[in-house]
Amino acid sequence: MADAFIPVTSPGENYQSHKGAITAAISRVLESGRYILGEEVEGFEREFADFHGCAHCIGVANGTEAISLALKACGILPGEEVITVSHTAVPTVAAIEMMGAVPVLVDIEPDSRCMDHRQIPACITEKTRAIIPVHMYGQPCLMREICEVARQNNLYVIEDCAQACGAEISGKRVGTFGDAATFSFYPTKNLGAIGDGGAVLTDNPDIADKVRWLRQYGWKENRDAKIPGMNSRLDEIQAAILRVKLPFLLEENARRRQIADRYSSIMNEVGIQPPWDIPDTVHAMHLYVVECGSRDSLQDFLRQKGIGSALHYPKAVHQQEAYRQIRGWDHLPKTELLYERILTLPMYPELSDGDVERICSVLSEWKGL
Numbered sequence: 076m077a078d079a080f081i082p083v084t085s086p087g088e089n090y091q092s093h094k095g096a097i098t099a100a101i102s103r104v105l106e107s108g109r110y111i112l113g114e115e116v117e118g119f120e121r122e123f124a125d126f127h128g129c130a131h132c133i134g135v136a137n138g139t140e141a142i143s144l145a146l147k148a149c150g151i152l153p154g155e156e157v158i159t160v161s162h163t164a165v166p167t168v169a170a171i172e173m174m175g176a177v178p179v180l181v182d183i184e185p186d187s188r189c190m191d192h193r194q195i196p197a198c199i200t201e202k203t204r205a206i207i208p209v210h211m212y213g214q215p216c217l218m219r220e221i222c223e224v225a226r227q228n229n230l231y232v233i234e235d236c237a238q239a240c241g242a243e244i245s246g247k248r249v250g251t252f253g254d255a256a257t258f259s260f261y262p263t264k265n266l267g268a269i270g271d272g273g274a275v276l277t278d279n280p281d282i283a284d285k286v287r288w289l290r291q292y293g294w295k296e297n298r299d300a301k302i303p304g305m306n307s308r309l310d311e312i313q314a315a316i317l318r319v320k321l322p323f324l325l326e327e328n329a330r331r332r333q334i335a336d337r338y339s340s341i342m343n344e345v346g347i348q349p350p351w352d353i354p355d356t357v358h359a360m361h362l363y364v365v366e367c368g369s370r371d372s373l374q375d376f377l378r379q380k381g382i383g384s385a386l387h388y389p390k391a392v393h394q395q396e397a398y399r400q401i402r403g404w405d406h407l408p409k410t411e412l413l414y415e416r417i418l419t420l421p422m423y424p425e426l427s428d429g430d431v432e433r434i435c436s437v438l439s440e441w442k443g444l
């Protein structure tokens with residue numbers, strides 16, 4: 076019998092790992108009779124803030140709105156500029172445009188594949204108000220350097236942590252370096268819901284209050300709108316599920332890194348560039364993304380051997396039709412080069428040692444092809 080196909084990611088297997096506790100958590104919500112902003116959302120917000128050693132967490136509907144709400148809460152106005160990268164999921168940029176601000180793209184630094192802080196000063200104008208670094212694939216950005224540029228230019232920093240839950244720089248969790256941080260709990264994320272979910276993290280009580288009001292019609296108290304808001308609440312059932320999974324996040328991230336280490340141990344021998352080890356950082360290993368000159372033939376070969384791989388985002392943001400004319404699009408050579416070379420290999424904590432060895436042995440066969 077042929078070996079089973081190994082997918083790139085498998086949120087269903089993560090559900091199976093936590094099935095009993097998830098079923099109990101859902102039933103707890105159903106029986107409680109309170110379905111919106113109840114004890115589960117409150118409990119998750121407290122536990123997620125504590126996990127980061129941070130003062131405030133506000134659960135919201137998804138990671139895209141978390142970015143828009145954080146920008147609004149920082150007082151960024153329509154027409155003002157926000158610097159980010161094109162090597163990101165499109166929602167980072169969509170979220171900036173959703174609240175009327177203007178995204179400005181800078182290039183990446185090829186080792187971390189994250190924002191190159193040295194490119195930021197040249198993009199700053201009198202309208203620039205914020206920087207959104209993205210911890211791409213789980214690799215922390217050079218946050219100290221980015222925050223220093225922000226400090227010198229009086230800019231807000233909002234970390235997009237959607238892909239990096241649990242990652243660290245010098246023992247400090249990502250999401251605690253900027254003025255605020257945003258998270259997505261999309262099902263494939265390291266901390267994944269069974270549907271949509273997101274959060275904003277901050278130590279700043281004013282930003283926290285504003286996000287809290289904005290996520291529910293601008294209500295401050297007694298259903299009285301203090302500012303114009305929207306509906307972007309974290310769902311009570313999703314919060315209950317996230318509370319089941321959060322205590323296992325670090326263990327699952329460690330398993331991801333164990334798998335990554337095994338892959339990386341053979342990559343040089345097969346002529347594929349593994350993710351670089353960036354000193355003093357802990358990678359969340361959301362995605363294991365390699366670089367390879369003959370990426371398409373590698374992908375074909377893996378497919379024939381029953382192994383999934385993906386161009387996780389086939390194009391940079393500025394290469395997609397909706398964003399072609401975006402500011403900075405013509406100065407992104409390193410981003411563009413990266414997109415010709417990247418391939419995402421299977422990565423999820425439930426991959427068995429047998430699966431990992433099978434993937435390594437297929438990669439070894441590819442050597443020289």
Ligand SMILES: Cc1ncc(COP(=O)(O)O)c(C=O)c1O
Binds near residue numbers: 139140163166238
């Ligand atoms: C880097 C990044 N930012 C933002 C988002 C948006 O999150 P969501 O899908 O929860 O809106 C994602 C998720 O795909 C992401 O990967």
